[in-house]
Amino acid sequence: MIAREVLAVKERLGLAHLELTCLPAEFHFHPDRIAPAMDAAIAKAKSDGHENIFVGYADCGTGGLLDRVCEKHGVERIDGPHCFAFYQGMAAFEAIGDSDMTTFYMTDFLCRQFDAFFMKPLGLDRHPELAKDYFGHYEKLVYLAQTDAPDLEEVAVRAAGMLGLAYEKRRTGYGDLEPALARAAAGPR
Known part of the structure; x- marks a missing residue:
């Protein structure tokens, strides 16, 4: 990954x-x-x-x-x-602590592979109504961006919308x- x-x-x-x-x-x-x-x-x-x-x-x-x-x-x-911790940097991740407890993280890899890692394996491509069952306890999607790729951010924004989550981008680089x-x-x- x-x-x-x-x-x-x-x-x-x-x-x-x-x-x-x-x-x-x-x-x-x-x-x-x-x-x-x-x-x-x-x-x-x-x-x-x-x-x-x-x-x-x-x-x-x-x-x-x-x-x-x-x-x-x-x-x-x-x-x-x-990787969500080391991309943000361990000190930053630990400082965020519980405030990210209900966060669904995405990285550049997960944006590139969103269909292969989430949509198809979870059946969301066939049954989008399952999104609430899988992601209902999350409140926000945080895109930990390693690069500045608008196409990847677009995937993260669409995923947040589909999952009904607030969206946040954190430009982490490689942490x-x-x-x-x-x-x-x-x-x-």
Whole structure:
């Protein structure tokens, strides 16, 4: 879910030596698959001779299982419970705290993949009346914009309207992702 953003940061910081390996984005629908897949990916990377490995996943619903995998292999991951936190920056996310408790977040990725990640899997393309069942407890949609792309913002605005939510845009850029990748590229601490 953050591959495009990792590649953009990699290019911006001139980190040509970094290699990116991705797990399927749909694992976010099944967080129990993240830790075992990451365990296998890290083991493979190590067997391929990679020594400095950084996990670009936040916890993403693994309930700490991803941290156990990282500890097992002696690797670090990006801080945070999810990308919504690290895109805003952990300090900003923590300061917002409970005021965002009823917020449905979208990122550039989720705007690009709105149909594939929400409309079709939830059946909203066939049964839009289900939106109230799925999203009725939310009050606002916050688009955490990594880029200034009017077409992506248009998706977020339409999604807020369809879901009956207030709309807010926060221009976050890459948040804590950029400094985390810069530290990872510098090598072990």
